[in-house]
Amino acid sequence: MNTQQFDVIKNGKGFIAALDQSGGSTPKALKLYGVSEDTYSTEEEMFDLVHEMRTRIITAPAFNSESILGAILFEQTMERKIESQFTADYLWEQKGVVPFLKIDKGLAEEEDGVQLMKPNPDLKDLLKRANGYNIFGTKMRSVIKEANPEGIKKVVDQQFVVAMEVINAGLVPIIEPEVDIHSADKEQIETLLNTEILSHLGNLGKEDYVILKLTIPTLNNFYKELIEHPNVVRVVALSGGYSREEAIQKLAANEGLIASFSRALSEGLSADQTDEDFNATLEESIKGIYAASIT
Template identity: 70%
Template sequence: MNTKQLDRIHTGKGFIAALDQSGGSTPKALLQYGIKEDSYSNEDEMYGLVHEMRTRIIKSPGFDSEHILGAILFENTMDRLIDGQFTADYLWEKKNVVPFLKVDQGLADLENGVQLMKPIPGLNDLLKRAVERNIFGTKMRSLIKEANPAGIKQVVEQQFAIGNQIAQLGLVPIIEPEVDINSADKEQSEKILKDEIAQHLSALGQDVKVMLKLSIPTTNNFYSDLLNDPHVVRIVALSGGYSQAEANEKLAHNHGLIASFSRALSQGLTADQTDDEFNTLLSKSILDIYEASIK
């Protein structure tokens, strides 16, 4: 584990950029960027286009270490180059931004009010490659749709079991049990979730470090006590489908929580914008998300 990077994530001012749409969500991300599905004829061309989009974001002057602490990539991006360097090396060496890798393979079907992660075949090999590519940490997402205690317990058990496997290889896992922002009993889900997380944190080995990525809570500062747990490097918040303005507004009321936004970060960016238009809009988004993260 890179102690410089650990210190930056633990104490730095800023937020984490989520640039990790993958597989099924890539066409959607490209469409939001103004690239229609008939613009590419196979997966390789599609991933080439999405890498161009991410490269444009990462190389933009506003994408800087003054505001951004880390960036989450997905496997295809990790294996591609920016200006002759692997993406993770470019992020750290040129931008002073800490690289993370999304490792999950998407969500299983809804059961007990939750969607667990699908099995992750070859996870150990992927993690070893991540270490070789100088990745600092990982991210994996589950989804909670109902306040079902048995389902939420399963989600947290799965997250921490895989999180432990990741930590054994010297990477810092981001545990992400998202609570659906449209869920009718969101607040109740959060109460059950917090208790489960607290139990699993107390059972971790002394040196194990994790991060938590959570939906912005219904009750402000609800996760504050988890911030002080010695195992927790940082708690980051996902935008979860809120618009950027809404997500920023809610985040600003939760002290110590920082953003890890995906859609809310790239909102309004399109392929046909001039570099000036693109950079101006991205810089404004970054500044607004940063301001909400440091309150």
């Protein structure tokens, strides 16, 4: 583990940028950016276009360590270059931003009110490659839709099993059991989830560190105990479908919780903007998210 990067994530002021849209969510991300599906005909062309978008974001002047602590990358982004350096090296060496990698293979079908992660038989190889590309940590996402104790337990069990594999590979896992913001049982789900996570944290060794990525809770400061837990490097929040304005407002009300926004970060950015307009829009977005993350 890179101790300098660990210190940035643990003690730095700022937030984590989520730039990890995968194959399934890339067309939507490109569409929001103003690039329609008829612009590309192959998956390779699609990933070229999304890499151009991510490169434009990462190389923007406001995308720097003054506001941004880390960035979560998709596998294809990790394997590509920005200005002749592999993306993770560019992030750390040129921007002072800590690189993470999305490692899950998407969501399984809903069962017991939750969506577990799909099986990931090549995880060991992926973690080995992540180390080769100087990645600091990983991220994997599940989704909880109902206050089903059995389903929630399965989600947290699976997340921590994978987290231990990540820890044993010398990386720091971001555990993301997303709670659906539209769930009628959101507050009850969060109570069950909090209890499950605390139970699993109690089983970790002293040097086993995790980051938690959670939906902004219904009750302000509900995750205080998780934020203060010795095994938790940081608790970060996903925007979860809220508009940027709403996500920022909710985040600011939770002390110690910082952002890890994806769509809310890139909201308002467009392929046809001049660099001046693009950079100004991104800077405004970063400033707002940063301000809410340091409360």
